Amino acid sequence: MHSESDAPTLSTEDLTLSYGGPNIVTKLGIVIPPGEITAIIGANGCGKSTLLRAMARLLRPVSGAVILDGEAINEQPTKAVARRLGLLPQAPRAPEGVIVSDLVRRGRYPHQKVFQQWSPRDEEACERAMRLTDMLKFEERPVDELSGGQRQRAWIAMALAQDTPLMLLDEPTTYLDIAHQIDVLELLKQLNANEGRTIVMVLHDLNLASRYANHLVAVADGGIVAEGVPGEVITSEIVERVFGLPTVVIEDPVTGSPLCVPAIS
């Protein structure tokens, strides 16, 4: 039930980014494959989160542009962009005492007007977002009383209520234990498979990235080192170039995706 075009296109052209100092990303060009899960990987400080922020129009490029549906994203009305592209920041914090349903409802803002704050569509979208994330039973609970995994689900529910064909997530598994990491990634996989949502996320864990993403982008020093299906990107040469760590790549015994093991003993 996406409100706008079902196949959004997101890409960058000669994108250069900085926070006022040296360039963090330099002349980077990337095309996000629509309808797939893309994971951006790279070492700490390589610029991957900065890149994601720019793709979500949170950072104005020094030069170049982020193109959403054929037009520079910073030139489009931000509320209209928010109907096509959603963002889940890293480790977001809800104000004390906010209950889950209240948080989720705030995700509807891009679809609302001053005198139209609770249309039947708003109601449906929130109900559906909480159902998909299995949050209906926690509807009335304060977000800050939930466990880490549940909390992340509540935030994903908010992003789902925003009902955008494109979702950007900055390290959605940070601070979660392995079971909850898998839980969140399975949820994203379902959203991608069942609803055709395009998902772009920054992930720390290479093995989880190669397991859940169809498309990997390896970033180092503000540029792209390699991109493609996990099998092409996760090789010991590329991993060593990106992380400076010697590794052995074997086949994941469960999924057959590449599994990276540090070659230091």
Next chain:
Amino acid sequence: MTFAIAAPAANTAMIVTASLLGVFAALRLADVVPNRRFSFRIGPVSALIQSRVIVIGVAGLILAGTLLVIGLIVGDFPIGAWDALGEAFWARGGEFDFIVNTLRFPRVTVAILAGMCLGMSGAIFQALINNPLVSPDIIGVNTGAAVFAVLVLATGKNIGLLPVAAFGGALGAAAIIYLLAWKRGVSGSRLVLVGVGVQALLGAVITFITVRFPIERIAAAARWQAGSLFGVSWEDARTLTIGLLLLTPAAFVLTQRLRLLQLGDEAAAGLGIHVERDRLALIAVASGLAAVAVAVTGPLGFVALLVPHMVRLMVGQLTGGTLLLTAVGGGAFLLSADLIAQRLFAPTSLPAGVVTGAIGGPYFLFLLARYNRAL
């Protein structure tokens, strides 16, 4: 109507009892009424309404109405309820015209309106800074107003300009603090810190003025700084009404965006608002609301701190509905405080700020203890 002896103790007891009954009724209602949300839809207009906002709002209006009637009948010259109401609403120009329509009615009206301004301003600042312990004072509204008000009173010239000067000082201080706190955007904590610094400076300016001018004029300045509704008129009520009519719709519209800012700048920007522009608008509107109140009454502590917190305790997070509820609560609270201030030691009347401080101070300590962990 005989010249009955005014009974300060009985009056005070009546005011306190009515206020406490109102507060306990609201707290009780918050306990027993489930906070059900129901959809309000007429044509394209739609909103989600919380049952508690309605129920507690009605309780608040009843309290404010009761206090208003009490405010018309009690005083050094007591008037029967029927006579007082008649004089105020349907039979003006009678025996009690001066007492009711020049002294008491404008004063209760100003108390309600100024309380509404302060309540909403506090609700916005608390949500914006994400801290239940802040109030519009942090942006220097009170101190800024005080500098100019004290200057006007101390020089003794153009006393008529006092409200304008206070209003200008309030907004001027807010603007200075906002600009000094700006560093690629304004964060809540920097706003608070810069606010503390600038206010220390302005405090020094006030002290300087105080020691430079004749003591009898300084007494008036000190009285103003205590915050009082003594001698307010319909003119003041009109000023407040204009302020409320201009700023309340803006506050109501901006509340929706404030609710997103509460989720952090990144999430808010992702949801499609202009973070810095909307934050500036919110600070301007909330400072404006507080500034109008300060201009008329002088600084009144704790109204803007206590009322939004109580509303949050009873209903929950800031919404358009709770913003309006905070206005009702602020009006009732300030009216109650001002009536107590008038009657407690009658015929000597206290500045209302003394009573709001006496109620607000302990409440603040309670809050501080409660939020100790979070600070």
